[in-house]
Amino acid sequence: MKIAVLGTGSVGQTLAGRLAGLSHEVVMGTRNVAESLSRTTPDAWGNPAIGTWATQNPHIKLVNYSEAAAFSDGIIVHAMNGFAAIESLKQAGEANLSGKILLDITNPLDFSKGFPPSLFVSNTDSLGEQIQAAFPTLKVVKTLNTVTNPIMVNPSIIPGDHTIFVSGNDADAKAQVVEVLKSFGWAAHNILDLGDITTARGTEQILPIWVRLYGVLQTPMFNFHLKVAH
């Protein structure tokens, strides 16, 4: 497939790299290509800046949001900072998005008042719903937002079964996203369809316990396994 990844941070890099490794044609979308390519200072966690990463991954072309969305033949991965989510899609352009699937990983985290972050939308709404409402012809499928990026694309980092959630209004779009998840290594029985996009409220509101667990465990390499009595 021809897949666009919007977002050049560690989530975007991880998704783009993994998808390219699975033989998809991948481009990465950014606001300003020249500015992105000039960045070479690693982030606080030691992740490479996008300029460095792009040099190391010449098979993944860095283009602007609208070129990236236009390139996609069906799936657009949305790995933006939550605050930039809707603006980046506006720049991508409704015509380039229409009818395509948005595999939406964004979380509405607000670190502006320090730790713990709050959610800038929650409870009676979600970022997934806001994106779907702003782009009605886009098929938004929220998933992968409850795990750290290495686990997203390689769930075997956590031994045994553990669960990933899928939310979205379009059954066919969810089925296609599930195939992507399976290609990353998620077992079918560990992929749980929660229902329509309003269920993104549930997964986005996992973040408040996620950030506390990161603090307690001192590692982001964890996930939940949903277990049901028989």
Added chain:
Amino acid sequence: MKIAVLGTGSVGQTLAGRLAGLSHEVVMGTRNVAESLSRTTPDAWGNPAIGTWATQNPHIKLVNYSEAAAFSDGIIVHAMNGFAAIESLKQAGEANLSGKILLDITNPLDFSKGFPPSLFVSNTDSLGEQIQAAFPTLKVVKTLNTVTNPIMVNPSIIPGDHTIFVSGNDADAKAQVVEVLKSFGWAAHNILDLGDITTARGTEQILPIWVRLYGVLQTPMFNFHLKVAH
């Protein structure tokens, strides 16, 4: 121990019954004893009304909130409807609560606008924090609020390991609550101390996905097992 259970719904009944079965002396607190004893119509799920339950459990005396709190020699279980949580404690009386441990199971669920329920406090605050702020001399320990009541007191309903969270400001109070959890069957390695009472935001915000999972799974008999990469 002499334990008070505030709340006469299915959570209160389950906790009171289990604690009495573990040879604690247990009383149950309610707003109006005579009115509670007169109730005999089962709820929508077929759970017995408190009047029926009290007749079947004569060893657990039904008293008002202040008598219940005064009876406790250390632990008060808080199993109220979220909206009634702080008012019931006001009726219990600060003097009867002071220095005691509140094992707080309440969730800020608001079903007034139908399904899915919203949370009447969330994100930058929690019901656990509101209770702690309203009753500074009470040692609030939030726990058990992420599972349905049969699992609270009998975790083996779910096979294998699965996780229960504890939040609270007082280390000794948390240690005593952990002993109660262990007596219910929770293995020590499945009890996770998230930190101070502000971490109740994390567990209370699990409810939005919990209610959706109940809908998808068609059973409340589930829980999460937190798994960490090694």
